Amino acid sequence: MMGSTRYTQTADKLVLALLAAAALLQCAAGVEFTFDLADNAEDCFYEEIKRNTSAYFEFQVSAGGQLDVDVHLKDPQGKVIYKLERATFDSHQFVAETTGVYTACFGNQFSAFSHKIVYVDFQVGDEPALPGVDEHATVLTQMETSSQAIHKGLNDILDAQTHHRLREAQGRKRAEDLNQRVMVWSSLETAAVVLIGITQIMVLRNFFTDRKPSQAHYGRL
Amino acid sequence: MRDQFICLALLLCALHSACGLYFHISETERKCFIEEVPDETTVIVNYKVELYDPRSNGFMPSSPGIGMHVEVRDSDDKIILSRVYSSQGRISFTSHTPGEHVICMYSNSTAWFSGAQLRVHLDIQVGEHAIDYANVAQKEKLTELQLRIRQLLDQVEQITKEQNYQRYREERFRHTSESTNSRVLWWSLAQTVVLVCMGFWQMRHLKSFFEAKKLV
Numbered sequence: 001m002m003g004s005t006r007y008t009q010t011a012d013k014l015v016l017a018l019l020a021a022a023a024l025l026q027c028a029a030g031v032e033f034t035f036d037l038a039d040n041a042e043d044c045f046y047e048e049i050k051r052n053t054s055a056y057f058e059f060q061v062s063a064g065g066q067l068d069v070d071v072h073l074k075d076p077q078g079k080v081i082y083k084l085e086r087a088t089f090d091s092h093q094f095v096a097e098t099t100g101v102y103t104a105c106f107g108n109q110f111s112a113f114s115h116k117i118v119y120v121d122f123q124v125g126d127e128p129a130l131p132g133v134d135e136h137a138t139v140l141t142q143m144e145t146s147s148q149a150i151h152k153g154l155n156d157i158l159d160a161q162t163h164h165r166l167r168e169a170q171g172r173k174r175a176e177d178l179n180q181r182v183m184v185w186s187s188l189e190t191a192a193v194v195l196i197g198i199t200q201i202m203v204l205r206n207f208f209t210d211r212k213p214s215q216a217h218y219g220r221l
Numbered sequence: 222m223r224d225q226f227i228c229l230a231l232l233l234c235a236l237h238s239a240c241g242l243y244f245h246i247s248e249t250e251r252k253c254f255i256e257e258v259p260d261e262t263t264v265i266v267n268y269k270v271e272l273y274d275p276r277s278n279g280f281m282p283s284s285p286g287i288g289m290h291v292e293v294r295d296s297d298d299k300i301i302l303s304r305v306y307s308s309q310g311r312i313s314f315t316s317h318t319p320g321e322h323v324i325c326m327y328s329n330s331t332a333w334f335s336g337a338q339l340r341v342h343l344d345i346q347v348g349e350h351a352i353d354y355a356n357v358a359q360k361e362k363l364t365e366l367q368l369r370i371r372q373l374l375d376q377v378e379q380i381t382k383e384q385n386y387q388r389y390r391e392e393r394f395r396h397t398s399e400s401t402n403s404r405v406l407w408w409s410l411a412q413t414v415v416l417v418c419m420g421f422w423q424m425r426h427l428k429s430f431f432e433a434k435k436l437v
Contacts, residue, residue: 031242034255131355147369154376172394179401186408197419
């Protein structure tokens, strides 16, 4: 009898732990990634959002061409809720009106040669709470409130860092490009100068060698 | 009770993998994601693949036949992970060099299968987001506040790593700019020399040519 109660208790505990783990795992629905958008292509990403959940969408192009991309967000009915053309960086916060699959598409159809590197941050709902924290109904102590405030602050710092890292990546990639171009262009120009110099001489020599037989011709006349 | 527990576990697994971002690829397509991370940072990738089922016009929740080839390359283009996983997987790796890590996925489907659509659920967590705090709390018996402080510490550590990486990248950026600067300077000097030499050679050549032809 005792054994069975204990068994039930441990099982209950396990279930609770599992539930807590699930609460954390289930929708840790914030995903940040960077992908390569091929030229002339359109890539779409889908996310299921429940009704009245707020979502935050942010993108930034970090390399390729004029650093621009076409972006649009569609709701489950296919209605466009957000649209930008040829944009480099923007963010959009919205609240889902219906439950369903929201679509975010990135288009690069206008660009025939350059592929783009696009960073996407798609956060759905609030950040999942730490297990144990925020579950009790009592008023938070000052320590807890300030630790939460610090947590928010650090999150903002991390976001700002990501933003600056991408800006720096833009600048760095451009600089590396420029370096390469200076190198290639100077080599080409040197080759061009030498080639033009030699051709000039050849053409001039040709003028004078051609004249001789014609002069002889005139002489005979 | 045990059965119930297993049922719940399975249900939660299903729930977990069903949520999150997904996209479509064709079976032979290759999809790559780039994660720019500092060194000694853990990256966790969770994915689940579903095969398009033409009969029901939907996606099969489980497709045991499909395997995914996952390849991770670091900033020096060195392969740090290359394996075939099943239709559902969890990949975890730690970066040893800072820089862009490319995670590529493609299915191991055979040719007569190709053309079908695959739906890939993907979740990428980097750095302190990859830490499972429920696990930490259980293992180390931390109170709520201790756990919160632990999270703050992890975040601060991540920020420090990021700043070190920032310093490294700034160094690279400056190096590139200085290289461009010196290239511009040296090439303009070299080009002037080339122009002068060219002009000198042209004049000398023409002079000797005209003298030989007795035009002057």
